[in-house]
Amino acid sequence: MKKYICEYVGTLILVLVACGVAVVTGANIVATSLAFGLVIVAMAYSIGNVSGCHINPAVSLSMFLTKKMNAKDFACYVIAQILGAISGSLLLAFILGSKEALGANSYGSGLASTIWIGMAVEIILTFIFVLVILGVTSKKEYSNVSGIVIGLTLTLVHLIGIPFTGTSVNPARSLGPALLQGGQALSQVWLFILAPLIGAALASLFYKYVLEKN
Numbered sequence: 001m002k003k004y005i006c007e008y009v010g011t012l013i014l015v016l017v018a019c020g021v022a023v024v025t026g027a028n029i030v031a032t033s034l035a036f037g038l039v040i041v042a043m044a045y046s047i048g049n050v051s052g053c054h055i056n057p058a059v060s061l062s063m064f065l066t067k068k069m070n071a072k073d074f075a076c077y078v079i080a081q082i083l084g085a086i087s088g089s090l091l092l093a094f095i096l097g098s099k100e101a102l103g104a105n106s107y108g109s110g111l112a113s114t115i116w117i118g119m120a121v122e123i124i125l126t127f128i129f130v131l132v133i134l135g136v137t138s139k140k141e142y143s144n145v146s147g148i149v150i151g152l153t154l155t156l157v158h159l160i161g162i163p164f165t166g167t168s169v170n171p172a173r174s175l176g177p178a179l180l181q182g183g184q185a186l187s188q189v190w191l192f193i194l195a196p197l198i199g200a201a202l203a204s205l206f207y208k209y210v211l212e213k214n
Contacts, residue, residue: 009047010051013042057172125161
């Protein structure tokens, strides 16, 4: 139960703080990218020893597909992450005094002018992010720096992804704000659930058949 609670709290903090930075800075690319990356670093070194600090259903899916977690834990992790994201969004809305802008993702504006561009960006960026996680967590000698590597990678994918979709690479992080904002954010959230899961699955296959030592 402790690991599920950690996933709930970690995802809550990710959405509250990182999406909060996106809102208050007007989605400033550098500030928002650093916020997401730094939250991951902070959570990795606080809850990581209990739950592994997935705080992302796409990451949990990759761990399940590579047989690093069982079906029960996968399901409970995803539920905890979604509840955490919703709670983080509720807290952010309370602090801001409005639920009109909570850092939801979108396509059709900015550089992601079509649904296909948005889909491609999210699949590719999630593939990169998850592949790094699978690689850096597979070696014990990297354990001391894995949180920093993962956090910097999330910062990197946000730096390029924000002008396209706002960068999701995390279905829970997208679903929480979208449920509260409603409207376009909610109607488009399916892409930010599906694309990261596809990207994570592809990264898992690549890791398993190309990188993993038999």
